[in-house]
Amino acid sequence: MLSAEDNELVCRTGPGTPMGKLMREYWLPALLSSELPEADSTPVRLLLLGERFVAFRDSNGEVGIMAHNCPHRGASLFFGRVEDGGLRCGYHGWKFDRAGTCLDMPNEPAESNFKNKVRARALRVEERGGIIWAYLGDRETPPPMPHFDFFDAPSDEQQVVAYQVECNWLQPVEGDIDTSHFGFLHVGHLDPDAAPEGSFLRHMLEDRAPRYRVIDTPSGTSYGAYRPAGNDSETYWRIAHFLMPFYTMIPVGLLGSARSFVARVPMDDTHTMVFLAHESAKRVNSDLAIDDDSFAGLKTLPNTTDWYGRFKSARNIGNDFDIDRDAQKARTSWSGLQGVPLEDRAMCESMGEIVERPNEHLGSADLMVIRTRRRIMKVVRAHEKDGTVPPGVDDPEAYRQRSGGVVLPNGADWLEGTKEFREGRALPDLDPALSAGV
Numbered sequence: 130m131l132s133a134e135d136n137e138l139v140c141r142t143g144p145g146t147p148m149g150k151l152m153r154e155y156w157l158p159a160l161l162s163s164e165l166p167e168a169d170s171t172p173v174r175l176l177l178l179g180e181r182f183v184a185f186r187d188s189n190g191e192v193g194i195m196a197h198n199c200p201h202r203g204a205s206l207f208f209g210r211v212e213d214g215g216l217r218c219g220y221h222g223w224k225f226d227r228a229g230t231c232l233d234m235p236n237e238p239a240e241s242n243f244k245n246k247v248r249a250r251a252l253r254v255e256e257r258g259g260i261i262w263a264y265l266g267d268r269e270t271p272p273p274m275p276h277f278d279f280f281d282a283p284s285d286e287q288q289v290v291a292y293q294v295e296c297n298w299l300q301p302v303e304g305d306i307d308t309s310h311f312g313f314l315h316v317g318h319l320d321p322d323a324a325p326e327g328s329f330l331r332h333m334l335e336d337r338a339p340r341y342r343v344i345d346t347p348s349g350t351s352y353g354a355y356r357p358a359g360n361d362s363e364t365y366w367r368i369a370h371f372l373m374p375f376y377t378m379i380p381v382g383l384l385g386s387a388r389s390f391v392a393r394v395p396m397d398d399t400h401t402m403v404f405l406a407h408e409s410a411k412r413v414n415s416d417l418a419i420d421d422d423s424f425a426g427l428k429t430l431p432n433t434t435d436w437y438g439r440f441k442s443a444r445n446i447g448n449d450f451d452i453d454r455d456a457q458k459a460r461t462s463w464s465g466l467q468g469v470p471l472e473d474r475a476m477c478e479s480m481g482e483i484v485e486r487p488n489e490h491l492g493s494a495d496l497m498v499i500r501t502r503r504r505i506m507k508v509v510r511a512h513e514k515d516g517t518v519p520p521g522v523d524d525p526e527a528y529r530q531r532s533g534g535v536v537l538p539n540g541a542d543w544l545e546g547t548k549e550f551r552e553g554r555a556l557p558d559l560d561p562a563l564s565a566g567v
């Protein structure tokens with residue numbers, strides 16, 4: 130559990146809040162490149178850490194992200210026109226480039242130099258891996274971008290799925306690192322003999338109460354969940370990571386095989402934009418893995434221009450996520466919900482917009498959640514107290530990690546025994562088919 134005070138501390142990310150100030154130290158995934166498909170494309174309303182922006186692509190194809198209120202008298206630049214290297218406000222025609230420089234002030238006398246004194250608030254922007262990244266912080270020169278191994282994948286194999294979760298950002302983060310739910314929410318309906326002998330899924334179905342090791346890492350926390358590997362001499366380890374401030378690497382496939390990450394970016398304190406980046410060719414085909422088919426369960430609606438209109442799902446708490454009670458009763462599905470991402474989203478949103486953590490009862494299966502909260506709180510307090518630079522901000526290489534499953538001899542050191550796999554330098558000597566589906 131967390132006290133009500135600590136729960137507020139970790140959940141609130143608006144301007145001026147301790148967690149909000151911490152998150153503004155990092156580069157943030159803001160929107161998909163495909164949301165601004167071409168030069169001079171229509172502006173998009175963008176909500177990030179409770180602040181309102183407009184994003185546009187200028188005539189050179191470069192992205193600009195600006196505070197949505199025009200610095201003149203506050204009309205929304207969303208209603209402006211993207212033209213000839215900038216965005217022109219609809220109200221009095223002031224025009225700004227992507228850096229916030231005022232290029233034109235046509236309602237002032239020609240001899241006025243007022244336009245040299247006014248700037249629009251513009252964020253620093255990078256575009257990488259099909260994602261547009263923004264820096265909201267105070268540094269004159271932004272920190273380096275985190276170096277995810279995903280960025281090194283061939284660009285035609287970089288896939289990013291975005292979807293909105295209608296609750297606080299920490300709930301889905303904690304869902305990602307809470308591995309024991311997998312044996313229930315996602316595969317609780319399966320008997321062990323439904324899975325091939327020796328497969329990771331079989332090990333999970335034979336023992337749904339794994340034990341844990343958890344550690345702090347340079348950029349966050351990691352866990353190793355372990356259980357017997359179907360014999361007396363080996364142990365199946367499922368290893369995954371949390372990386373500051375809101376990234377996870379979920380343990381899909383063989384340890385080290387996937388270049389992927391998940392970002393749970395606060396739009397505000399009760400809405401989260403998820404970016405799930407993965408390398409398509411490396412994914413093991415399975416009806417249980419998070420693949421394109423299982424994303425169909427989210428039923429993402431066409432984007433609208435509403436502040437909350439991006440990557441919203443038709444299935445939500447208002448229609449009980451279309452739960453199929455017959456399937457649930459017949460145990461053809463544990464949850465009655467369609468697909469892994471929808472199952473995860475539904476559980477997070479069902480907690481309420483911000484879950485009341487003082488009411489929780491955490492058990493030994495929640496060790497990783499507990500460790501990660503402690504790590505975040507320690508970091509946010511140190512940052513608030515004396516401006517300590519948070520982990521990972523100046524350490525891009527700390528983001529080059531891999532997750533997944535592996536089988537080790539009983540008693541082997543799980544960290545030493547997996548270092549080269551976690552660093553993506555080698556793969557375990559195991560048939561990848563054994564990792565199918567988990």
Ligand code: FES
Pocket residue numbers: 199200201202203204218219220221222223
């Ligand atoms: S409010 Fe934008 S130009 Fe006047």
Ligand SMILES: [Fe+2]
Pocket residue numbers: 304310311314315469473
């Ligand atoms: Fe899950």
